[in-house]
Amino acid sequence: MIPKSRDFHIMDHPVCLIENHDDGTIQVNEKALGILSRFSQKVVVVAIVGKYRTGKSYLMNKLAGRKNGFSLGSTVQSMTKGIWMWCVPHPRKPDCTLVLLDTEGLGDVEKGNSQNDSWIFALAVLLSSTLVFNSVGTIDQDAMNQLHYVTELTEKIKVKSSEQQADFEDDSSEFKRFFPSFVWCVRDFNLQLKLNGVNITEDEYLKNALKLKPGMSVAVRNYNLPRECILHYFHSHKCFVFDRPASKQDLQNLDNVQESQLEPAFLEQTNKFCEYIFEKSPVKTLSGGFAMTGRGLGNVAVSYVESIRSGSIPSMENAVIALAKIENSRAVQEALSKYEEMVSQHVGQFPTETHEEFLHLDKEVHEEALKLFMKLSFKDENQDFQFKLLEELAGKKAEYMKINEEASVKKCRALLQKLSADLEKGIKEGKFSVPGGYNMFTREKKALEVDYLRTKGKGVKSLEVLQEFLKEKESVESTILTADKTLAEKEKKLAEQKSQAEAAAREKEILEKANMDLQKNLENEQESYKMHLEMLEKKMSEEKEKMKEENEWLIKEKLKEQEEMLAGGFKKQCQMLEEEIKQLREENRKPTSLMGEILDAVLPGALGKLVKKVFL
Known part of the structure; x- marks a missing residue:
């Protein structure tokens, strides 16, 4: 029984992902994309391909943990048109979704357009992380002939974009890097697993069936071609052979047959197949180890189908570029949302006591937002999206800085209103319009100022608001000074000069603080740019290590393939593989120091211009 995931929307039944229409056109189903x-x-992603009426849907229903779902098609008609999809929680990997793709039967005589079979097969290869080929009987030349679609893949799939690749260039040597693992299921198998009188395993049976024949005749080339393609394009070749599951009468009604009525050997092998898929099928990844999500799978499906509909050959690189733009745009938005979410938790505590305190908060949340962007983004060419994030975060910072300042102004004005209540009342009642009133006014004003400055939590605009308040009182102060008969003209002149000097001192203090805040702000921006560079270096280093690991894996795969070719005496193929292995090893031997590489990468772009301006 497959467990339910807490955040998983359970699909009760499959839906069509790729629609194959009678007029020969294909398109992606919007409902499936929405899911x-x-x-x-x-x-x-596990896709199954094979001739119609070979029991493909039964295996997929078993993987889904359901008896019914994908149509089993007990009649001579092919029941599945296009590619049908069923998403279920993965039974072994809680952080993964198992996406099952059941393709329409290949070789359906009712279809007028055989090209659609080739496209359905190519799409199954492009979208899956494990490809299951289902056939009946034995692995003989007839079974291989059913797999002629694999020999057409170089005409249906390109690794590089058209801009990167010359028309005559064959990039099929890279297929194994991108293609799924390969599982061959042989149904209704009635032979003994023996070779030259010795018992062999199912995998050895497949390995022997994929052996190439020496020679260059047309017949030998036709024999070898599908086998070469399977060996050269796919990895982790695995085989399962199944006995006939039930009597012919029960087979025609397999939807309603109880498991107790099926052959025990067939059930045992089905369970082994399911366990292998659950344990060994990898997460669908793009080159460089970027793990695909359901959302990403839908996007690349659209990219491939649009290429086919436009009459061009689907390019894996083009699909990755298109997906990167979508995912990187989303990464920017999610990082900005993270910034807003974290800062908004502090808005209720605004104003900050100092500008430096606000900048410290900005730095903390900027770092978290950037970490999220780096986690979600990939193939950000020229760091265009990273620069966009930097610009947007600068805008958010300015927005919240303004909110912080407005909170300070509001709080300071409210405080001054409270502290100046007695002073305002005295002015209104003429308390200071008496002999000696000026000294009385300045004493109360000074006491108010002292109380104001002693009060904590006023925020970053406390000096400006105080200066504004005192300026508003200058005309009243001047009137009181002029009317005070106890002061001589010389004393009044000195009092006026003293008031002006105090105001000028406050203006100077405000200016010095503003300059200090500006300097702190510039330092904060430099720290942000430095943080962007450091995280970019870390990300590029991790990506380079992933690519090295992927290259090492590919080298091992090609060495295995080379061993097979060498055993068969295929010197030309061995030499080609040797050259491919050599190139991969040279790529892995390149220096791992990345700072120069990073600067070369970012300096031509918008982010680089800022970095150059600040650091170089």
Whole structure:
């Protein structure tokens, strides 16, 4: 039984992902895209291909943990049109979604357009992390002939974009890096697993069936071609052979047959198949180890189908570029939301006591937002999206700085209103319009100022608001000074000069504080740019390590393939593989120091211009 995930919307039944229409056109189903768009989990994608009426849907229903769902098609008609999708919680990987893709039967005589079979097969390869090929009987030349679609993949799929690749260039040597693992299921198998009288495993049976014949005749080349493609394009070749599950009468009604009526050996092998898929099928990844989500799977499906509909060859690189733009835009928005969420938790505590305190808060949340962006983004060419994030965060910072300042102004004005209540009352009642009133007024004003400055929590605009308040009182102070008969003209002149000097001192203090805040702000921006560079260096280093690991894996795969070719005496293929291995090793031997590489990468772009301006 497959467990329910807490944040998983359970699909009760499959839906069509790729619609195959009678007029020969294909398109992505919007309902299926809507379902995939809700899945932010990583996906393990298992696609099954093969002739119609070979029991493909039964295996997929078993993987889904359900008896019914995908149509089993007990008649001579092919029941599944296009590619149908069923998303279920992964039974072994709680952080993953298992996406099952059931393709329409290949070789359906009712279809007028055989090209659609090739496109359905190519899409199954492009979208899956494990491809299951389902056939009946034995792995013989007839079964291989059913797999002629694999020989057409170089005409249906390109690794590089058209801008990167010359028309004559064959990039199929890179297929194994991108293609799914390969599982061959042989149904109704009635032979003994023996070779030259010795018992062999299912995998050895497949390995022997994929052996190439020496020679260059047309017949030998036709024999070898599908086998070469399987060996050269796919990895982790695995085989399962199944006995006939039930009597012919029960097979025609398999939807309603109880498991107790099925052959025990068939059930045992089905369970082994399911366990292998659950344990070994990898997460669908792009080059460089970027793990796909349901949302990303839907986006690349659209990219591939749009290419096919436009008459061009789907390019994996183009699909990745298109997906990167979508995901990087989303990464920017999620990082900005993270910044807003974290700062908004502090808005209720505004104003901050100092500008430096606000900048410290900004630095903390900026770092968290950037970490999230780095986690979600990939293939950000020229760091365009990272620069966009930097610009947007600068805008958010300015917005919240203004909110912080407005909170300070509001709080300071309210405080002054409270502290000046007696002073305002005295002015209104003429308390200071008496002999000696000026000294009385200045004493009360000074006491008010002292109380104001002693009060904590006024925020970053406390000096400006105080200066504004005192300026408002200058005309009243001047009137009181002029009317005070106890002061001589010389004393009045000195009092006026003293008041002006105090105001000028406050203006100077405000200016010095503003300059200090500006300097702190510039230092904060420099720290932000430095943080962007450091995180970019870390991300590029991690990506480089992933690529090295991927190259090491590919080298091992090509060495295995080379061993097979060498055993068969295929020197030309061995030499080609040797050259591919050599290039991969040279790529992995490149220096791992990245700072120069990073500067070369960022300086031509917008982010680089800022970095250059600040640091170089």
